[in-house]
Amino acid sequence: MTNWTQAKGPGDSPKSNAITDVACPFCGLVCDDLEMARDETGLKVTKNGCEKAVAGFERNVNGAKPQIEGRDVDLETAMRAATDLIGASKLPLYGGLGTDVDGIRAVMALADKTGGVVDHALSEGQYRNFRVLQTRGWVMSTLTEARNRADVFIIVGSDLHKLHPRFFERIVNVETSLLTEQPAKRTVVFIGKGLDQSAVKGPRIGNIITLPCELNRVGEIIAALAAEVRGAPIGGDNVAGVPIADVRALAELCQKAAYPVFAWAPPSLAFDNADLVVSMVSDLVKDLNVKGRAAGLALGGNEGAISAGAVSSWQSGYPLRMSFASGKPDYDALRYAIPNMLATGQGDLLVWIASFSPDLGPPATKIPSIVFGTPGLKLAQTPSVYIPIGTPGADHGGRIIRVDNVVSLPLRNLGRSSLPSAANLLGAIELAL
CATH class of the missing domain: 3.40.228.10 (Dimethylsulfoxide Reductase, domain 2)
Structure with missing residues (x-):
């Protein structure tokens, strides 16, 4: 049986109940001065936290199970089903992208291998900036x-x-x-x-x-x-x-x-x-x-949007809304907007990643969907496969890029849960194909 859970490493959870200098991944500012404590109920933000930080760190994520068509299964079974769906897809759409730098790297590698389209859920807002930067500076x-x-x-x-x-x-x-x-x-x-x-x-x-x-x-x-x-x-x-x-x-x-x-x-x-x-x-x-x-x-920059755009740019040479369907990166801000593609019947599989907030749920769609999501994620419909994943900076270590695009900050594993990272699961699928 394959071990799908993340490997332990330098980001392992601290032994002390008091945790200082914590970076918060729940908005683009990535404030890195939070203080935390751990008790029998989980993590508690004790200093310098805002409502987003409290909601993000103190959420109970225990008990979530992988599912196939709404039925609880073990992780091995869910991963095999997800791998089969992605392997059979002719044009997979990789959306949401609410993850850290390592998670986006894994998405890019998988999209490259499977000829997929990559687009962040918050891209429409970002393109109000991109269009100006690209045309006028x-x-x-x-x-x-x-x-x-x-x-x-x-x-x-x-x-x-x-x-x-x-x-x-x-x-x-x-x-x-x-x-x-x-x-x-x-x-x-x-x-x-x-x-x-x-x-x-x-x-x-x-x-x-x-x-x-x-x-x-x-x-x-x-x-x-x-x-x-x-x-x-x-x-x-x-x-x-x-x-x-x-x-x-x-x-x-x-x-x-x-x-x-x-x-x-x-x-x-x-x-x-x-x-x-x-x-x-x-x-x-x-x-x-x-x-x-x-x-x-x-x-x-909320929901890892800045990290997604940066990784896409440095790995492909293009920003988000980019396709690997031709065998090489192809950028088009209108053609490869996943909401538009879903509305016009393009793509045969939606792969949705959302590890930070339960609000970044996938849209309703007529095509099969695989959701790698934080427990409690708001779902418009039952996905073909659902696999609960950890949050970078709470359940596992990672790295995220701040909203001004000049600083990347390390995210620590605070030991909130043992949920696997998006990077490890997507990387395992890429290796299995």
């Missing part, structure tokens, strides 16, 4: 640079506190700076209605400004702001319901600031032509850099 900051240099943060139509609960605590409202012993207060600007401002408080926070437009009209504010910066102001008394005087004041603020940072989260810009907003912000940043300094900061 941009000037971007990093978390560390923004933390130490920015004096104005402009939040563009994005509820950053919901997606990244510790962003304001870790990046904006920090009491120290690498550059000065007495850092100045910061101005925080929100463009859009209904954005959570509850975390914008503390000694580093100065003015809080809101331009309360509807989120699908954020682009109008950015366009007017850019016109002011370029010296070609628009007419009228307001734009998108916001007084033009407020837009003009923001333009003056950005031009006088030492280092304004425009921050947005691609998943929040979920409206038609949202990539145009990203394009306009990027052009505005370039304009501000003519006489001063400014930068953008895109904040997404």
Whole structure:
């Protein structure tokens, strides 16, 4: 019988009940200062955790069983069934991709061997950034640079506190700076209605400004702001319901600031032509850099999305939405979007990987599906094969790339469970084919 469970190694769980300097994989910030404890009920976040960290680390994942068509089976049987389905597939679709660097490496190897298509579940949001980067270029900051240099943060139509609960605590409202012993207060600007401002408080926070437009009209504010910066102001008394005087004041603020940072989260810009907003912000940043300094900061990367894109790029030369069906990497951002392929009847097998959050469930589909998922994963229908897998950073060691794409952080095995890793299971299937 094959041993499908992960091998033990340097990431083995610590013996002490108190665990410090833990990296959290449950959002793209990958905060690495968490403190944990272990008791008879499992892991407990004791310090520096947010609601995402608590929900992720403290979930009970014990008792989940592999299944075939909803019937409990042993892991050996489930793995053989999954291997048979993948081996017989003519065009497998590898989606979800909620895993770490090693897991994505294993997906890429398996897709290469089986002629499959690779696409992350959150790619649509990422492509609001990719299209701008590919066609126009941009000037971007990093978390560390923004933390130490920015004096104005402009939040563009994005509820950053919901997606990244510790962003304001870790990046904006920090009491120290690498550059000065007495850092100045910061101005925080929100463009859009209904954005959570509850975390914008503390000694580093100065003015809080809101331009309360509807989120699908954020682009109008950015366009007017850019016109002011370029010296070609628009007419009228307001734009998108916001007084033009407020837009003009923001333009003056950005031009006088030492280092304004425009921050947005691609998943929040979920409206038609949202990539145009990203394009306009990027052009505005370039304009501000003519006489001063400014930068953008895109904040997404949940569910391992940044790791997936990075591994795809360095192993194939292309970003996600890429196919190996021709025997070599073939990239097309529209043709190889898995949601579109499923809707148009392309592909004969869906292989879904989701190891972080139970919310990243696979879509309903008419074709057979194999799900490698964290216990409790939300399923739209019963998959052909379901195999529970561990979470990198809780159940096994691993590595993940932070949202700003400049740092990869090690994830420790905290010993929450003995569930196998996606990398080991997918790697075993690749070897068996």
